[in-house]
């Protein structure tokens with residue numbers, strides 16, 4: 001892969017990341033990075049790990065310079081889980097916005113309240129032996145199509 005700015009091929013090298021936190025300077029060593037003449041790129045997950053660690057240093061009010069290897073940090077932080085969680089929460093937010101729009105409501109409280117009443121009703125019906133179904137009328141000859149939901153753990 002070539003850099004679009006300097007036109008040089010990226011080289012995979014082991015580098016370090018040096019950044020300030022409130023109490024000092026954090027140096028993270030053994031960081032794989034793609035380097036050209038003008039820039040060096042680290043991978044997103046590694047960047048997330050380093051930021052989390054810097055946040056933790058700030059939270060615990062550490063004073064003084066800290067040097068640690070990326071591998072050591074990887075034992076503590078799991079960037080894939082973090083990236084997955086961020087994606088999931090973005091996905092959930094999008095779904096919630098979509099539902100609010102369809103329901104013509106504006107707040108999360110209203111959404112939760114509606115969702116809870118519906119769920120409560122569904123569980124009660126199942127408790128009484130009903131099954132929860134969605135029914136679609138396909139016309140006189142075709143009859144109906146239905147989907148059965150199972151709300152409770154069987």
Ligand SMILES: [Zn+2]
Pocket residue numbers: 003004005006007008036037038039
């Ligand atoms: Zn470059």
